[in-house]
Amino acid sequence: MTEDDLLRQMFAAAVDAAAPRICVPAHLPGPPSGRTVVVGAGKAAAAMAAAVEAHWPANRPLSGLVITRYGHGVGPLPRIEVVEASHPVPDAAGEQAAARILQLVQGLTEDDLVLCLISGGGSALLALPAPGITLADKQAINRALLRSGAHIHDMNCVRKHLSAIKGGRLAAAAAPARVVTLVISDVPGDDPSVIASGPTVPDTTTLDDARSVLKRFGIVAPPAVQAHLLDPAAETPKPGDAAFRACETQVIASPQASLEAAAEVARAAGFLPVILGDAIEGEAAEVARVMAGIAKHCAQHAQPAPPPCVLISGGETTVTVRGQGRGGRNAEFLLGLAVALEGHPAIHAIACDTDGIDGTEDNAGALLMPDTLARALTLGLRARDRLGDNDGYGFFKTIGDLVVTGPTLTNVNDFRAILVARPG
Amino acid sequence: MTEDDLLRQMFAAAVDAAAPRICVPAHLPGPPSGRTVVVGAGKAAAAMAAAVEAHWPANRPLSGLVITRYGHGVGPLPRIEVVEASHPVPDAAGEQAAARILQLVQGLTEDDLVLCLISGGGSALLALPAPGITLADKQAINRALLRSGAHIHDMNCVRKHLSAIKGGRLAAAAAPARVVTLVISDVPGDDPSVIASGPTVPDTTTLDDARSVLKRFGIVAPPAVQAHLLDPAAETPKPGDAAFRACETQVIASPQASLEAAAEVARAAGFLPVILGDAIEGEAAEVARVMAGIAKHCAQHAQPAPPPCVLISGGETTVTVRGQGRGGRNAEFLLGLAVALEGHPAIHAIACDTDGIDGTEDNAGALLMPDTLARALTLGLRARDRLGDNDGYGFFKTIGDLVVTGPTLTNVNDFRAILVARPG
Numbered sequence: 050m051t052e053d054d055l056l057r058q059m060f061a062a063a064v065d066a067a068a069p070r071i072c073v074p075a076h077l078p079g080p081p082s083g084r085t086v087v088v089g090a091g092k093a094a095a096a097m098a099a100a101v102e103a104h105w106p107a108n109r110p111l112s113g114l115v116i117t118r119y120g121h122g123v124g125p126l127p128r129i130e131v132v133e134a135s136h137p138v139p140d141a142a143g144e145q146a147a148a149r150i151l152q153l154v155q156g157l158t159e160d161d162l163v164l165c166l167i168s169g170g171g172s173a174l175l176a177l178p179a180p181g182i183t184l185a186d187k188q189a190i191n192r193a194l195l196r197s198g199a200h201i202h203d204m205n206c207v208r209k210h211l212s213a214i215k216g217g218r219l220a221a222a223a224a225p226a227r228v229v230t231l232v233i234s235d236v237p238g239d240d241p242s243v244i245a246s247g248p249t250v251p252d253t254t255t256l257d258d259a260r261s262v263l264k265r266f267g268i269v270a271p272p273a274v275q276a277h278l279l280d281p282a283a284e285t286p287k288p289g290d291a292a293f294r295a296c297e298t299q300v301i302a303s304p305q306a307s308l309e310a311a312a313e314v315a316r317a318a319g320f321l322p323v324i325l326g327d328a329i330e331g332e333a334a335e336v337a338r339v340m341a342g343i344a345k346h347c348a349q350h351a352q353p354a355p356p357p358c359v360l361i362s363g364g365e366t367t368v369t370v371r372g373q374g375r376g377g378r379n380a381e382f383l384l385g386l387a388v389a390l391e392g393h394p395a396i397h398a399i400a401c402d403t404d405g406i407d408g409t410e411d412n413a414g415a416l417l418m419p420d421t422l423a424r425a426l427t428l429g430l431r432a433r434d435r436l437g438d439n440d441g442y443g444f445f446k447t448i449g450d451l452v453v454t455g456p457t458l459t460n461v462n463d464f465r466a467i468l469v470a471r472p473g
Numbered sequence: 474m475t476e477d478d479l480l481r482q483m484f485a486a487a488v489d490a491a492a493p494r495i496c497v498p499a500h501l502p503g504p505p506s507g508r509t510v511v512v513g514a515g516k517a518a519a520a521m522a523a524a525v526e527a528h529w530p531a532n533r534p535l536s537g538l539v540i541t542r543y544g545h546g547v548g549p550l551p552r553i554e555v556v557e558a559s560h561p562v563p564d565a566a567g568e569q570a571a572a573r574i575l576q577l578v579q580g581l582t583e584d585d586l587v588l589c590l591i592s593g594g595g596s597a598l599l600a601l602p603a604p605g606i607t608l609a610d611k612q613a614i615n616r617a618l619l620r621s622g623a624h625i626h627d628m629n630c631v632r633k634h635l636s637a638i639k640g641g642r643l644a645a646a647a648a649p650a651r652v653v654t655l656v657i658s659d660v661p662g663d664d665p666s667v668i669a670s671g672p673t674v675p676d677t678t679t680l681d682d683a684r685s686v687l688k689r690f691g692i693v694a695p696p697a698v699q700a701h702l703l704d705p706a707a708e709t710p711k712p713g714d715a716a717f718r719a720c721e722t723q724v725i726a727s728p729q730a731s732l733e734a735a736a737e738v739a740r741a742a743g744f745l746p747v748i749l750g751d752a753i754e755g756e757a758a759e760v761a762r763v764m765a766g767i768a769k770h771c772a773q774h775a776q777p778a779p780p781p782c783v784l785i786s787g788g789e790t791t792v793t794v795r796g797q798g799r800g801g802r803n804a805e806f807l808l809g810l811a812v813a814l815e816g817h818p819a820i821h822a823i824a825c826d827t828d829g830i831d832g833t834e835d836n837a838g839a840l841l842m843p844d845t846l847a848r849a850l851t852l853g854l855r856a857r858d859r860l861g862d863n864d865g866y867g868f869f870k871t872i873g874d875l876v877v878t879g880p881t882l883t884n885v886n887d888f889r890a891i892l893v894a895r896p897g
Contacts, residue, residue, distance in 0.1 A: 198857065200815070237769075238773070305774060323776075323777050324770070324774070324776045324777065325766075325767050325770065325776075325777055326766040326767050326769070326770035326776075327770060327774070328766055328769065328770070329762075329763055329766035329767070330762050330763075330766060330813075331759045331762035331763050331766075332756070332759050335755045335756050335759035335760070335763075336759070336762075336763050338754050338755035338760075339753055339754075339755050339759075339760050339763040339764075340763075342749075342750040342752055342753035342754060342755075342786075342788060343749050343750050343753070345661075345750070345752065346748070346749065346750035346751060346752070349662070350729060350748070350751070352747075352748040352749075352750075353747050353748065353749055353777055353778075354777075362766075364766060389754075391624070433622060
């Protein structure tokens with residue numbers, strides 16, 4: 050097996066570990082004596098629902114509705130309805146479907162089961178404003194929060210208190226039914242109260258906190274929002290509330306679990322895996338320079354790991370676009386790595402989005418080999434120039450080293466692996 | 474000992490490992506039967522010469538001349554002359570001193586010893602154009618090379634072939650005397666032919682290579698330079714030449730050795746040291762985001778190392794200045810780290826330049842503690858705003874957490890250590 054094959058297999062293992070067809074069946078609860086209602090939202094929602102249907106006993110009742118992103122459906126399912134809606138900016142399709150989900154879980158008994166399927170993107174797809182508040186109100190607040198530089202925890206606190214379904218309200222609506230939530234996490238720490246703003250998870254933040262956030266960042270809310278945040282009935286369900294007595298949540302896939310799966314593939318092939326982090330952030334080309342420095346240090350000083358080894362990391366980098374080229378953050382990362390490594394003879398790498406789409410192109414990512422720069426030069430491509438034009442896609446497409454998988458229907462963020470071979 | 478004390482002690486150990494007063498005496502050759510002439514150049518040259526004088530037998534002849542950067546002298550020495558000159562742009566003071574060094578080593582015998590003391594900055598300080606070429610010619614070529622994006626090896630190839638003293642020529646002039654070169658390295662890989670363009674080290678590049686570099690990057694050289702590069706007499710001494718028969722070179726201090734010294738201090742205190750790299754590059758605040766991701770992964774997943782541990786790295790980051798604030802790359806790194814870590818309760822850090830001067834301020838660097846952000850806020854300082862203004866110095870000075878050592882008279886680049894405490 051070549052180094053490049055190994056890197057492809059590691060990526061495949063990372064995706065498989067988060068694939069609904071694999072991780073959902075392993076965590077399905079047994080059928081209840083009563084009805085089972087499947088609900089949920091996220092980029093993996095349709096694939097998760099399909100996995101439920103495929104493994105649910107044909108003679109036990111199953112129905113429901115899940116919301117996924119436009120283009121992330123899997124074709125009509127026999128028993129669970131799949132609605133597609135807009136992400137990252139919510140739209141009416143998502144709002145109406147969220148309202149129907151709230152209705153579906155009402156009137157259930159202790160003998161019934163609500164199976165809630167949550168994945169990344171669920172927050173936008175499950176956007177149902179609290180009574181008296183419009184989607185436009187919520188959007189205005191959201192935009193102001195994004196501009197303010199507020200922390201994601203502060204933003205979620207406000208969102209939960211303006212929603213009819215988030216912050217544990219879906220679980221409250223489903224009581225006294227048993228609620229089992231299966232989560233594919235794409236956030237650092239895998240906190241279920243953060244992913245999709247935790248529709249079935251108790252909220253530890255308060256109305257008071259939400260008002261403080263708006264005040265702290267100088268955000269003037271529309272009158273309806275101000276009135277809502279002063280109404281004690283708008284408080285979210287809290288830990289210990291009766292609503293959560295029959296609730297349980299399982300994180301069935303996560304960035305870290307996928308990195309671990311890839312690490313096992315490396316280990317089996319005789320390469321020491323080193324997981325540097327599941328939530329590495331930063332400008333893609335700069336992250337690449339740092340990773341290049343660490344990889345070269347492995348090659349030269351056998352630190353932080355002796356070759357043969359693989360440096361593995363996850364998380365989302367960012368690209369500040371300055372050029373006219375094409376490509377997502379993984380191609381940009383890999384092109385930056387190519388420039389920083391200057392054709393290092395022992396180092397290979399892969400960088401791909403686990404959702405199968407790097408940015409807005411048709412590739413998941415790309416591969417870097419020791420001869421990448423040289424092969425590009427023979428085609429008249431200078432890596433440094435292409436990086437200056439943010440043209441990672443064009444660069445790797447021209448030399449034939451894109452990794453193309455198509456949408457994987459799951460998402461545990463990016464996957465990067467840098468292989469340092471034993472000195473020749 | 475507190476975490477912050479440990480980090481300060483680690484930095485002190487890194488500096489001590491590269492301090493001429495410690496590393497020079499350990500590598501001094503015994504006095505020859507004849508004369509000893511000390512020459513050299515670099516930011517540590519004066520301190521290295523002082524260390525030689527302090528340990529040289531009083532009854533054995535010792536004389537010489539070394540060139541250091543303005544402000545890096547150590548007061549007049551009894552036996553070795555110290556000249557200060559300009560860095561990084563060469564000036565006439567350096568040129569004249571370099572010419573005198575060439576004269577000093579001529580006419581020696583096999584019984585004599587030339588002790589050559591090389592450290593970072595030596596290339597600019599030891600700038601003596603080959604006969605027929607002016608300093609202005611060399612400066613013009615240098616500027617064109619810097620603009621071209623040529624690799625440092627390509628630049629050094631040209632520089633060596635335009636110099637009267639670099640690329641082994643100093644050794645050739647000193648033959649048949651024994652030449653011992655002691656090097657304090659500030660470059661990745663510690664290649665003595667790279668540091669100060671290797672005045673006593675055989676050159677493997679050729680006149681042909683030098684002409685190719687200029688052609689490849691479309692650099693049109695002044696006529697005198699073109700003529701020089703076509704003159705066979707302008708070729709540099711090569712490996713195996715008789716000139717190097719009595720030459721030896723020792724790297725007596727390096728970034729890696731200093732990181733290892735700091736690692737030992739951490740280990741003795743019960744913290745697992747992890748050296749990530751001795752040549753980490755990148756935009757300081759972005760490097761900080763990556764390091765924050767790795768440190769948080771240690772705290773959460775015990776990877777790449779289980780706490781209590783310290784992530785150690787060296788190399789030079791860069792700062793793209795956009796604001797009006799003050800501060801060098803280490804303060805910027807640490808401020809970026811503060812923002813990225815958001816007051817993580819288990820993580821402390823230090824970042825300092827081993828030369829004792831972070832940029833152009835009076836501090837070596839600064840310290841980061843879990844309560845840094847909170848203490849700053851009570852003084853009205855928002856870390857994110859200060860980072861946007863590139864005001865690392867102002868931030869850490871205001872909260873009283875600068876590390877001030879004064880010039881250390883050595884340089885093995887930056888020192889960064891991020892301590893992850895055992896979970897409380």
